[in-house]
Every structure is written in C-alpha cells, then in structure tokens.
Amino acid sequence: MAEITLLDGGMGQELVARSGDDPTPLWATRVMIDHPGMVRDIHADYFAAGATVATTNTYAIHHDRLERFDLDHLFHALHLRALAEAHEARGARGSGRIAGSMGPLIGTYRPEVTLPVAEAAPKYAEIARILGPHVDLFLCETLASVEMCEGAVKGAAEGGKPVWLSVTVDDYDGSKLRSGEPVTDLARVIAAYPVAAVLANCSVPEAMGDALAGLKTLGLPFGAYANGFTHISGNFLSEAATVKELTHRHDLTPEKYAEFAMAWVDMGATIVGGCCEVGPAHIRHLAERLRAQGHTIV
Numbered sequence: 037m038a039e040i041t042l043l044d045g046g047m048g049q050e051l052v053a054r055s056g057d058d059p060t061p062l063w064a065t066r067v068m069i070d071h072p073g074m075v076r077d078i079h080a081d082y083f084a085a086g087a088t089v090a091t092t093n094t095y096a097i098h099h100d101r102l103e104r105f106d107l108d109h110l111f112h113a114l115h116l117r118a119l120a121e122a123h124e125a126r127g128a129r130g131s132g133r134i135a136g137s138m139g140p141l142i143g144t145y146r147p148e149v150t151l152p153v154a155e156a157a158p159k160y161a162e163i164a165r166i167l168g169p170h171v172d173l174f175l176c177e178t179l180a181s182v183e184m185c186e187g188a189v190k191g192a193a194e195g196g197k198p199v200w201l202s203v204t205v206d207d208y209d210g211s212k213l214r215s216g217e218p219v220t221d222l223a224r225v226i227a228a229y230p231v232a233a234v235l236a237n238c239s240v241p242e243a244m245g246d247a248l249a250g251l252k253t254l255g256l257p258f259g260a261y262a263n264g265f266t267h268i269s270g271n272f273l274s275e276a277a278t279v280k281e282l283t284h285r286h287d288l289t290p291e292k293y294a295e296f297a298m299a300w301v302d303m304g305a306t307i308v309g310g311c312c313e314v315g316p317a318h319i320r321h322l323a324e325r326l327r328a329q330g331h332t333i334v
Contacts, residue, residue, distance in 0.1 A: 037329070037330035038301065039306065039331070039332045039333075039334045040301060040306055040307070040332065040334065041089060041259070041306060041308075041334055042086055042087050042088050042089070042308060042319065042323055042326065042333045043089045043091065043259075043307065043308065044079070044082035044083075044087040044091055044310070044319060045082060045087075045309060045310035045311070045314040045318055045319050046263070046264075046310060046313055046314050047064060047078060047091065047095070048064040048095070049264075049313050050078050050315055050316075051064050051071075051075070054071075055067055055070070055071050055074060057070065057071075062096065062101055062104070062105055064093060064096055065093070065096050065097055065101070065107075066105075068117050068121070075118065075121040075122075076122075078316075079124075079125030080125040080129070082319055083126070083132055084129075085317070085319040085320035086319060086322070086333060087309065087319050087323075088333055088334060089133045089135050090125055090133070090134050091122075091175055092119060092134060092135065093121065093122075093137070094118045094136060094167065095137045095138070095139035097111065097114050097115055097118070098141055098142075098163075099111060100141060112166060115163065115167060119136075119170045122134050133173065134171045134172050135171060135172065135174070135175040135200070136163075136170075136171035136173070137175050138160055138163055138174060138175065138176045138177070138188055138192060139177060140179055141159060141187075144180075144204075144238075145204060146180060146214075147180040147214050147216075150180070150181045150183050150184045150187075151184075152183070152187070153190060156184070156187025156188065156190075157186075157187050159191065160176070160188050160190070160191025160192050161191035162191075163191070163195075164191055164193075164194050164195025165194065167195060168195030168196050168197055173197050173199070173200055173232070174192040174197055174198070174199045174200065175200045175202060176188040176189055176199060176200070176201050177202040177238070178202065179201070179203050179204065179213075180204050180214040181217060182213065182221050182222060182225060184215075185222060189201055189225055189229045190229055198233075199229070199231055200232055200307075201222070201226070201233070201234050201235070202235035202236065202237045203222065203235070203236055203247075204236070204238045205219065205236050205239045205243050205247045207240045207242075207243050209246065210236065210239065210242075210244055210246035210247035210248075211249065211250050218250065219250030219251060220254070222234060222251075222254060223253075223254055226254055226256060234257075235260055235307060236248065236262075237261045237263075237311045238263045238311045239262060240262060240265070241262035241293065241296040241297075244260040244296065244300060245300070245303070247260065248260055252303065257306050257307060259300065259306060259307025259308050260305060260307075260308060261308060261309035261311045262293075262310065262311060263310075263312040263313055264284050264285055264288045264293075264312060264313025264314050265285065265312060265313060285313070288313070288318075290320070290321035290322070293314060293318045293321070293322065294318070294322045294324075298326075298329070301331065308322065310322075
C-alpha cells in the first residue's frame with residue numbers, strides 16, 4: 037500500500053455555487069472582495085473531507101486579468117488575502133500543507149496565447165516571491181503547452197519552495213497536451229528546472245489514464261486531478277470568457293470519480309485530488325476509498 041497525497045477539489049465552481057453571483061472572467065478573485073471568508077470556508081470543508089493540501093485561491097491573480105477590471109493595484113493584496121484564507125483554514129484544522137497556485141497567463145486551455153519564456157518567467161517569479169514565504173510548495177497548474185510550462189517553472193523556481201508542474205491534456209487523447217505536444221515532451225522542462233512532481237489536471241477523468249502513462253515515464257512522483265465538465269467548449273476559448281460557457285456533467289458522482297482516481301493510484305500515482313466541479317463530497321468519498329484499500333493519506 038502507498039502513501040497518497042490527497043489534494044483538495046475545485047475552488048472556482050464552489051465559489052460560484054455558494055456565492056450565487058453571476059460569474060465573470062474574474063469571479064474567483066472578485067469573490068474575496070465581495071464575500072470575505074468564503075474561500076476559507078471552502079478550504080476548511082476540503083480539510084474536513086480528508087484533503088491534506090489547500091490550494092490557494094491565486095490561480096487567476098495575474099496582472100493581465102486584473103487590468104481588465106482596473107484592479108491591478110490590488111495584485112499584492114489579493115495574493116495575501118488568498119494566503120490568509122488558506123492559513124486560517126489550516127490553523128483551524130491543525131495540520132496540512134498549503135500549495136501556492138499559479139495558473140496560466142492570459143487564458144486557460146489556450147496554448148496559442150503562450151508567452152515566450154523570457155516574458156512569462158518574470159511574471160511567475162513575481163508571484164513566487166509573494167507566495168514563497170507562506171506556502172509549502174508551488175503548484176503551477178492547468179498549463180497547456182511545453183513552453184508555457186517552462187515559463188511557469190522557471191519563474192516559480194525563484195520562490196525557494198518545491199515546484200509541482202501540472203498540465204491540462206486533450207480531452208480525447210490524454211497522451212497530448214492541449215497544444216498537441218506529447219506529454220512526454222515535458223522531459224525537457226524537468227531536465228532543466230527543479231520540478232518535484234508532475235501532474236495532469238482540469239481535463240476529463242477519462243483522459244487521465246493516458247496522461248499518467250506518459251507522466252510515469254518522467255521519473256518523478258506523479259498524479260492527477262480531473263474536472264467535471266463535459267468538455268471544453270469553443271466559446272470558452274474566446275477572450276474574457278466565463279464558466280457559463282462550460283457544462284458540468286451529471287454522471288460524475290463521488291463514487292464514480294473515486295473509481296477513476298483509484299485507477300490512477302493503481303497506475304502508481306501518489307498525488308490525487310479534484311479540479312473544477314469536483315467538490316468536498318467527492319474528496320470525502322475518495323479519502324474513504326483510499327483508507328479502505330489500506331493506503332495512508334499524507
């Protein structure tokens with residue numbers, strides 16, 4: 037039996053559901069202004085469900101996102117607010133790790149907007165310097181191309197904490213990034229930068245087996261945390277889209293999601309959790325399944 041790190045589930049969709057607010061391109065960030073404490077409560081619910089990692093609500097706090105809404109002056113303060121909410125939840129729990137989330141620049145699932153490494157890396161380094169003193173690791177997540185991965189990891193490496201690299205893969209062929217590049221092409225990035233773990237996230241669970249088969253060859257701890265969308269629609273790939281363009285699937289019960297995740301563990305994955313539309317109930321059931329099969333959650 038293995039030691040398994042159990043990540044939390046999705047934050048953004050939980051915030052939409054709990055706030056009742058109409059989602060905007062900045063919804064998960066704006067909610068910390070409009071509904072203080074809600075992010076903390078979601079972190080707390082994931083800890084209570086059995087997760088051992090709280091992923092900070094910093095995924096979309098980038099200058100390019102904030103500038104559209106004249107909120108860039110809050111760049112630093114919003115990162116600190118997100119950190120505080122994660123720390124408050126962990127303090128109440130008394131244990132757990134905090135992962136500093138760094139999402140893609142400009143847009144999600146869009147490899148065509150990848151910035152050159154020389155331009156992207158300083159942007160991630162700025163975030164890493166803010167988060168670094170307050171997190172246990174960095175989670176560079178939902179990255180859609182090899183160059184996007186390199187820019188994020190190069191910048192995050194300046195923060196002085198372990199870097200976990202997570203990619204989003206093609207929903208119909210998980211062996212490829214959304215850019216069309218093979219998952220195994222990440223070998224170039226992990227050879228050049230200090231990556232501590234490799235993962236796949238925010239793709240349908242059915243694609244994760246093929247993704248993990250590629251990640252497994254890279255010689256690092258690996259894992260997955262899938263989403264609960266039917267697919268990524270073309271409308272969501274437009275400028276300033278919102279999650280209203282995405283459809284959640286009704287068949288992905290906690291029991292069914294746990295079946296997928298346990299199959300990833302059987303492949304050798306030691307890091308599992310959930311992404312968008314995977315909530316505390318899913319994580320709770322997954323924790324129960326892991327323990328029932330003799331695994332230790334760390």
